[in-house]
Amino acid sequence: MARTRMDWTGDVAAGNWLRQRIDGDGPTWGASMHAWVPRGFEAYARIFHPADRDRPVGRPWPPLPYAHHQREWAAFQSAAPQIDIERVSWAAAADAFGTTMHPQAQWHAVVGPREIEGEDGPRDAAGWRYSDPPAGELASDLVAAVTQTLLAHTTTPADGFVALWEGWGGLVGGLGFGPSRVLLAAAGDAGDPSADRHANFLATSVRDRFNDVFRKPTWQRGILDDEVSRGPRLRLPHRDHVLFRGDLAELADPEWPWQVPWRDAALVARGGAASALDPNAVSPSLVWPADHAWVMATDVDADSTVIAGSSAAVRAVCADPRLEAVRIDEGTDLSWGADEVNA
Template identity: 40%
Template structure:
């Protein structure tokens, strides 16, 4: 998991990323035969005992059972339609004050994590990723530059957005004032070195074999997160033969994989991974979920 001193390993991605935001290809490379969307797990909890507040049943403090839950289960609970372009905010029902979305059975729901595929789902996906590359022992991981504490003890990156649909810099920015490069997780020579510059996003690159994500040992070795208890999955991952690419965009609640039809089919059929095939050019914005659009 050594940092790459040169960012040239990621140059192949640059012509495949759109400069204008039309669809997912502002962050996901074009040109693969097929794509899959891996849905990050949501969560829900349920009170064992309740009290009443303004007519609503509230969980009693300390008396909550929590569990990870898939999007299909959320859709079922709220009578919604699960499909490849589903947006999580359209799956749940109206929010109850101080609680959030609650289904008819009393389960309260929380949103999936953005930009991070949990280690169990990543390991399950890695089984198929490694089976569909000739170079499972060689690859590259990209980590977004803006995570707190990565470049310095007080470092961060400001995100900027524009409204006209042309976004030459919809991510990226500058570090916190008075930040000292190298006082964070990455040494100064890495922080001051090359980064992969894609439209609106910059990444530190690491020499990582895709197969390392099959086992939990990577949680203790990755130089880009603070501890195994708060891991960060790759924002970008590809093998040396470039047969596929995995993208966990920082603002997406799902991970996109581009690759062969066989790979995408394997991901979509694995019950350990909630994934569906999507088309090139898929729109993953919130209003693309027409099947669950609220009635006017």
């Protein structure tokens, strides 16, 4: 069956085969990548989510901790120095910190402990400051790159499935005491401390239990329409997903974030935290073609994406120069403590 676009589907039984091939809930859940990656494929690859690093041009960062060097940081911010920002691979980070890159590497072991936990990312000897790779999201251009490669390894490229974890903020509607989404007008440029603090406040605030004790929850709309929000879910252990079906070529297009039905068009229209340059569409949690030839899996807590498929498909993914990908074995442990090499 050919599909011309990506649409929501309530036929969540299409994902039952995944439930049969991933680890069920229990004391050993999460002991290997099969908490979210199906077993039984010929080969597997791990794609490392790239991180970002930055440093000021022509001058060093002020010293840490901030609390002991407020004058230096105030002078630094007043000078508004140019800051270089670039995407960085895990291998480059390992080179910078003198650690070893390997298939089971964990970011915290590759870059070592932060100088000041919660205040700053680790810095290397050249002055680069490193942010963590994004958990649960593969960069949109890399989603397109992987899909482009994998479409050559399925008999049903025009018919496939995309599952999104329902827990992404504001994706689905539900009963609540405030809006499920906050259309926040930007207080300044990206990275503006005041905007960041306000966003953090909104993300962590809770209902006043004492003054609102008699208040009843009301339905709050999400990015997806109410039919989808109230519809069935693809339920996997510890993770429930909204399911879409359509032509996977949509994800192979680098412009896919502007085209998919889970793009937050309302936020973009408001011109606030998002704009025409930021479609605000999260990357898929699971992608697979109708013939089950392969699966692209990105768990919400993982800073890498796993591909399950044929040896040829995995070999092609690992050979793609746009990706930092390595072959891994079935049953590989990708948990926090799995990096024994850099422990």
